[in-house]
Amino acid sequence: MNKAITPDLPVAIIGAGPVGLAAAAHLIVRGIEPLILERGTSVGATLLEWAHVRVFSPWSFNIDKAARSLLEKAGWSAPDAAGLPTGGELVGDYLSPLAALPSVAPHLRLGAEVTAITREGLDKISSTGRERAAFIVRYLDRDGSVHQARARAVIDASGTWTRPNPIGVDGLPVKGEPQAAGYIAYGIPDVLHAERETYAGKRVLVVGGGHSAINAALALLSLQEAAPGTKVFWALRRNRIDRLLGGGLNDQLPERGALGLAAKKAIDEGRLEMLAPFSVEQVEQKEAYLRVAARLDGEPHALDVDRIIVATGFRPDLSFLGELRVSLDPVVEAPPALAPLIDPNFHSCGTVPPHGIAELVHPEPGFTIVGSKSYGRAPTFLMATGYEQVRSVVAELAGDAKAAREVQLVLPETGVCSADYPTGAGADSARSGCCGGPASETVDACCVADAAAKTAGLGGCGCGSASRSAEKQTVQSKALETTE
Ligand SMILES: Cc1cc2nc3c(=O)[nH]c(=O)nc-3n(C[C@H](O)[C@H](O)[C@H](O)COP(=O)(O)OP(=O)(O)OC[C@H]3O[C@@H](n4cnc5c(N)ncnc54)[C@H](O)[C@@H]3O)c2cc1C
Numbered sequence: 136m137n138k139a140i141t142p143d144l145p146v147a148i149i150g151a152g153p154v155g156l157a158a159a160a161h162l163i164v165r166g167i168e169p170l171i172l173e174r175g176t177s178v179g180a181t182l183l184e185w186a187h188v189r190v191f192s193p194w195s196f197n198i199d200k201a202a203r204s205l206l207e208k209a210g211w212s213a214p215d216a217a218g219l220p221t222g223g224e225l226v227g228d229y230l231s232p233l234a235a236l237p238s239v240a241p242h243l244r245l246g247a248e249v250t251a252i253t254r255e256g257l258d259k260i261s262s263t264g265r266e267r268a269a270f271i272v273r274y275l276d277r278d279g280s281v282h283q284a285r286a287r288a289v290i291d292a293s294g295t296w297t298r299p300n301p302i303g304v305d306g307l308p309v310k311g312e313p314q315a316a317g318y319i320a321y322g323i324p325d326v327l328h329a330e331r332e333t334y335a336g337k338r339v340l341v342v343g344g345g346h347s348a349i350n351a352a353l354a355l356l357s358l359q360e361a362a363p364g365t366k367v368f369w370a371l372r373r374n375r376i377d378r379l380l381g382g383g384l385n386d387q388l389p390e391r392g393a394l395g396l397a398a399k400k401a402i403d404e405g406r407l408e409m410l411a412p413f414s415v416e417q418v419e420q421k422e423a424y425l426r427v428a429a430r431l432d433g434e435p436h437a438l439d440v441d442r443i444i445v446a447t448g449f450r451p452d453l454s455f456l457g458e459l460r461v462s463l464d465p466v467v468e469a470p471p472a473l474a475p476l477i478d479p480n481f482h483s484c485g486t487v488p489p490h491g492i493a494e495l496v497h498p499e500p501g502f503t504i505v506g507s508k509s510y511g512r513a514p515t516f517l518m519a520t521g522y523e524q525v526r527s528v529v530a531e532l533a534g535d536a537k538a539a540r541e542v543q544l545v546l547p548e549t550g551v552c553s554a555d556y557p558t559g560a561g562a563d564s565a566r567s568g569c570c571g572g573p574a575s576e577t578v579d580a581c582c583v584a585d586a587a588a589k590t591a592g593l594g595g596c597g598c599g600s601a602s603r604s605a606e607k608q609t610v611q612s613k614a615l616e617t618t619e
Pocket residue numbers: 149150151152153154155172173174175178179180181182185188189190191192247248249250292293294295296297323347505506507508516517518519521568
């Protein structure tokens with residue numbers, strides 16, 4: 136068999152999330168065949184896991200251009216550009232119709248979990264003829280049978296959702312965490328609807344200080360109104376409670392400001408107990424509850440709860456990339472040129488400048504990681520940025536080096552999160568996004584500390600913070616300390 140790459144080979148895409156499907160759309164528009172391998176039983180499988188959560192960026196930023204052109208040719212009408220969809224609506228109103236198009240559907244394999252990628256006849260250490268060798272993508276189908284596909288290039292858009300961070304502040308599961316898995320949810324369970332019975336009237340510990348934790352804590356407080364026996368403990372691993380509730384932070388990030396107000400009210404009424412800084416050391420499963428051994432502000436602390444929600448971020452699954460020459464930043468686990476732009480040690484929020492193949496390249500020719508996985512452990516990924524990534528990556532694969540190096544995404548001065556936000560019920564959760572609601576002069580919602588980081592030569596942000604006053608930069612640096 137000819138082991139070399141030939142033009143008839145497809146480009147393999149791992150994952151049919153918004154970015155993987157956008158990559159497929161760009162390939163189709165350029166006349167290149169995609170092969171989309173998706174482990175779930177539906178496209179947008181991870182979005183369906185948080186189907187109940189409303190995103191903070193409007194439809195206009197959530198639809199890829201190539202995908203839109205394919206859909207509109209087939210008579211599809213885009214949802215209201217200013218509307219904020221839920222994860223479920225993103226799948227139902229956009230990704231599913233896209234996947235069903237006759238130009239896309241034949242190239243999609245659902246229930247196909249990629250387990251390994253290599254170059255045909257060459258292990259990682261073999262260099263001779265490497266860039267001419269086809270890729271071999273090994274995957275399991277729903278029955279557990281092993282399959283292999285040959286590909287001319289591979290775009291890894293598999294996201295990070297399958298690898299949630301554990302409870303431990305050191306990045307490891309705490310003692311007893313695996314054994315107590317039946318009582319622990321990672322991510323954002325639907326406590327108000329699908330999983331209401333599991334949480335109503337229960338003692339629930341939420342661990343984490345980011346947007347997922349904010350969502351979970353707010354939803355539990357809503358549940359408490361209907362089921363007053365629900366007790367909510369909210370643990371921040373590194374932050375201090377005064378910073379969460381304090382004016383400085385609230386001035387910076389409206390969603391946390393809203394949360395601060397809701398949390399303060401709940402604390403005053405005895406409905407919410409904040410624990411910070413709080414590091415869990417052990418989880419012990421008792422009869423039908425969990426005993427948590429922890430340190431609260433450095434002192435030993437014991438707590439009995441019925442459930443734990445862990446919302447401490449995600450990390451990329453690198454397990455199937457072992458035979459490829461992948462270059463990742465040792466801190467962020469993102470491609471080295473991208474990492475300094477998104478390192479959460481310097482950039483607490485917001486987007487990075489639009490970027491493409493130049494920042495995403497690996498030593499393995501023809502292989503790229505895109506989408507949320509390209510951000511490694513950094514939590515600030517936006518779909519719009521991913522769409523620009525795959526436009527550029529596909530242009531490069533098509534031999535259009537000029538288009539690959541152009542920046543075609545223009546982020547608005549006010550940030551991606553500049554939608555007209557709803558008021559009234561649901562407004563808080565709609566705001567609880569990366570940029571924290573509409574950016575304004577006084578509310579530097581995007582890019583907290585990004586300007587300071589930029590000054591330090593660590594890249595800037597695409598949310599329109601090109602010029603910041605020295606005073607603002609000082610406040611931003613303070614807010615950065617509060618990011619968990
Ligand atoms: C609660 C929440 C709210 C968010 N809100 C916004 C927002 O408002 N605006 C915004 O721009 N972004 C938002 N994001 C961030 C980001 O845009 C989403 O996480 C988005 O889903 C990332 O798209 P993706 O295609 O990179 O990854 P995913 O959507 O995670 O898709 C990856 C796909 O790969 C599949 N997969 C994984 N491993 C394998 C494998 N080994 N083999 C085959 N398939 C595999 C998965 O099943 C999945 O379908 C939000 C994220 C979360 C969690």
